[in-house]
Amino acid sequence: MKKFFLLSTLFITFWGANAYGQQWGPGVTSPEIHEDNSVTFWLLAPDADSVFVIGDFLPTVKVSSPMGEVDGPGKVPLQQDEYGRWSYRTDPLSAELYSYAFVVNGLTIIDPANSFVNRDIATLSSIFVISEGEADLYTINDVPHGTVSRQWYESPGLNIDRRMTVYTPPGYESSGRKYPVLYLLHGAGGDEEAWMSLGRTAQIMDNLLAQGKIKPMIVVMPNGNVIQDAAPGEGNKGFYKPQFMVPKTMDGTYEMNFMDIVRFVENNYRVFTDKANRAVAGLSMGGFHALHLSRYYPNTFDYVGLFSAAILNGNDANGKVYADIDGTLTAQMENGYKLYWMGIGKTDFLYKVNQDFRRKLDGIGMEYVYVETEGGHIWRNWRVYLSQFVPLLFQ
Incomplete structure (x- = not known):
């Protein structure tokens, strides 16, 4: 009976971790900030046909808005590996607080591996900080x-x-x-x-x-x-x-x-x-x-x-x-x-x-x-x- 209970508990735990895995991150660490301040974005999406990242760390593009034509975030594609993981690595970034999101098969989503999010009007974006310099003002210090x-x-x-x-x-x-x-x-x-x-x-x-x-x-x-x-x-x-x-x-x-x-x-x-x-x-x-x-x-x-x-x-x-x-x-x-x-x-x-x-x-x-x-x-x-x-x- 104890053995059955243990197996049942393991099954429930395994199922729960997979069903609700996005709460803890789907097996990847994203964003991954490297020593040279370049950043790799990861997304585990084996069934996706295309994945892009949009963010204010990229060159801006002109987009239409209620205010007219304004600067919008750039967009670049991620590449998929044999494990179904998509990734993109930036050039080294200057110190700043950055916002980004993924576009998966045309649908914009926040990064499921990053629990830090802000809201700008009706848009949610994932965020990260490259420290030192100006961005030190934006972080909680001692x-x-x-x-x-x-x-x-x-x-x-x-x-x-x-x-x-x-x-x-x-x-x-x-x-x-x-x-x-x-x-x-x-x-x-x-x-x-x-x-x-x-x-x-x-x-x-x-x-x-x-x-x-x-x-x-x-x-x-x-x-x-x-x-x-x-x-x-x-x-x-x-x-x-x-x-x-x-x-x-x-x-x-x-x-x-x-x-x-x-x-x-x-x-x-x-x-x-x-x-x-x-x-x-x-x-x-x-x-x-x-x-x-x-x-x-x-x-x-x-x-x-x-x-x-x-x-x-x-x-x-x-x-x-x-x-x-x-x-x-x-x-x-x-x-x-x-x-x-x-x-x-x-x-x-x-x-x-x-x-x-x-x-x-x-x-x-x-x-x-x-x-x-x-x-x-x-x-x-x-x-x-x-x-x-x-x-x-x-x-």
């Missing part, structure tokens, strides 16, 4: 760590309770001191999770603090989609497919009600409440919001960061918030500020409108810091922009 919380707040202007993500620096809970605040805004299709998961904000802040390169500060990451109370799956609408662009994101509603967020933060956290201790920055749509928040509330933010900002002209941006842009920019300049920072990639589809906006600022004599990088409208740039922008704050 340094003091801040606290990340998901905070619900009341927005009287929108008549809804909404969620934001808040990073407080190491020691906040016991220090008793006050801190400055950076309001960090996401792009179209994002939400209050984007800067944490894709932007690696907590890791960047912890590591820069440990290096003594930035002042301790609170980082507030609100949801910029005013029809949502929280990220998809985290709010009262339950589970649904995230959209790239939801209604009312760039019609002035967000900017008109943004002070609900500021008031909540200043009533519930130990923060300074003057202009010199507030910053606002954002990527793409969030850069659009940061631009207009800073000029619509000219006595609120001394530091402004536009990361690949989605700058629209007067014909596309209507409403009270967007009225008299030239005049309000001039008023913002005359009112005074400490930093106006712009960053854009050379192949970003928003490159031209950012150059047009620079000419507008030059025309009125408004000073700004401009950073131009390689690449397009991608998180690899926005993480770099954040790591370059925050050391300049509250000095």
